[in-house]
Amino acid sequence: MQKKKSSIGWRNENKHPSLSEVFSSVSVPKQKGIWKKLFAFTGPGFLIAVGYMDPGNWATDIAGGAQFGYMLLSVIFISNFFAIILQHLALKLGIVCERDLAQACRDHYPPLISFILWILCEISIAACDLAEIIGSVLALKLLFGIPITWGVLITTIDVLIILFFQYKGFRYIESVVAALIFTILVCFSFEIISSKPEIFPILKGIIPNPEIIKDSHSFYISIGILGATVMPHNLYLHSSIIQTRDYPRTTEGKKMAIKYATIDSTLSLSLAFFINAAILIISSATFHKAGYTDVADIMDAHKLLNPILGSSLSGVFFALALLASGQNSTLTGTLAGQIVMEGFINIKFKPWIRRLITRLIAIVPAMIASIVYGEKGTTELLIVSQIILSIQLSFAIVPLVNFTGNSEKMGPFVNGPILKISAWVITIIIVLLNLFLLYNTLLGRR
Structure with a gap:
């Protein structure tokens, strides 16, 4: 007879905590100090926010701003709202069920x-x-000035950097990520001030425009923005890393953890919204305004920034923010890969082996594109990667919404009626948009 657990509704008993080497390793003060507790829970949100401002966002945001001005700001805003809801569900799953999303799928679905x-x-x-x-x-x-091909090879070295911080402790990883996010924030603050955007068109752009759906190309870019904003692996990541906090594994302790973790997540994703919106605003205020509506390439954007804005620092800050963004995403991508592999198939590799496998899989197409097509090929790959993420998103959201809406699994923490309906509406919208995208892509309509 199978042992009955406190969290019923799962096929298997969860014997191994998620990211066992750092599980419950960050202390949470026992006293009632609000700010101390909030500080203790601050960190996972930064790691999640990284996925919402990675280099994949740049290509779609730059293309959207250059071609359609501020119109697609509404898509970024809506996508960010979706992200806040979904990340809340992910952290709640991890806290309540003490499983990450990968473990939950393994313990619920057939093999x-x-x-x-x-x-x-x-x-x-x-x-x-x-x-x-x-x-x-x-x-x-x-x-x-490092050539593209050599740059691809150099990126394999970041495995050693990740390992160094991983062994130093989880708080070190969070600190590094926060420092890199601050770097990106400073760079884009400079860029947005230099570009002198118009306030009223920006506010108008946040309001959804029917033209987005009517124009097939703007719709295609919108789906790319959605895929670049709501990251599927972030849902697995958040449900795991929230468990690094040493909160009481009781009903009251879990309520407290959900409260502070949600604040951390929402504030961090609001920061990500600012950075994403800044990229599109800068692109609109410079390229679209100057008539360069065909700019969809990061390299072209960099070349045009200096002469348009009249400052040599513009290009430097742009490139520095891009490097910080790429390295930040590398850190979180490694953790997500480890969580997914351990959670789904219960196989634990050493971190450097796991990282090397993931990086080698990605290096092959990047190297081929850089050799055969050069810069244009790598940029096209960047947009394609976001479309892949957008299509895969449905397969991460449906289980998450299903689990957190199941009273057997969640008990008193099950999604309330409003949250449950909102979550399923978001899921249906994303699924339908991705089906439409897939249909148009197969027919060659872009």
């Missing part, structure tokens, strides 16, 4: 379904890693 979900998730992580490689490679070329 074949779980295996398929794992393969799809690995593809999305490889696609995300591809975006990180391309972003870092382009930044190295812009800052130091």
Whole structure:
């Protein structure tokens, strides 16, 4: 007879905590100090926010701003709202069920379904890693003149950097990520001030415009923005790393953890929204305004920034932010890969082996594109990687919404009626948009 657990509704007992080497390793103060507790829970949100400002966002945001001005700001805003809801569900799943999303899928679905979900998730992580490689490679070329092909090879070295911080402790990883995010924030603050955007068109752009759906190309870019904003592997990541906090594993302790973790997540994603919106605003205020509506390439954007804005620092800050973005995403991508592999198939590799496997899978297409097609090929790969992420997103969201809406699994923490309806509406919208995207892509309509 199978042992009955406190969290019923799962096929298997969860014997191994997620990321066991750092599980419950960050202390949470026992006293009632609000700010101390909030500080203790601050960190996972930064790691999640990284996925919403990675190099993949740059290509779609630059293309959207250059071609359609501020119109697609509404898509970024809506996508960010979706992200806040979905990340809340992910952290709640991890806290309440003490499982990450991968473990939850393994303990709920039949082995074949779980295996398929794992393969799809690995593809999305490889696609995300591809975006990180391309972003870092382009930044190295812009800052130091390193050729694209050599830059691809250099990106394999970051395995050693990740390992160093991983062994130092989880708080070190969070600190490094926060420092890199601050670097990106400073760079884009400079860029947005230099570009002198118009306030009223920006506010108008946040309001959804029917033209977005009517124009097939703007719709295609919008789906790319959605795929670049709501990252599927982030849902697995958040459900795991929230468990690094040493909160009481009681009903009251879990309520407290959900409260502070949600604040951390929401504030961090609001920061990500600012950076994403800044990229599109800068592109609109410079390229679209100057008539360069065909700019969809990071390299072209860099070349045009200096003469348009009249400052040599514009290009430097642009490239520096791109490098920080790529390296930040590398850190979180490694953790997500480890969580997914351990959670779905219960196989634990050494971190450097796991990282090397993921990076080699992504390096092959990046190297081929850089040799055969050069800069244009790598940029096209960047956009394709975001489309792959967008399509895979449905396969991560449906299980998450299903689990957190199940009273057997969640008990008193089950999604309330409003949250449950909102979550399923978001899921249906994303699924339908991705089906439409797939249909148009197969027919060659872009």
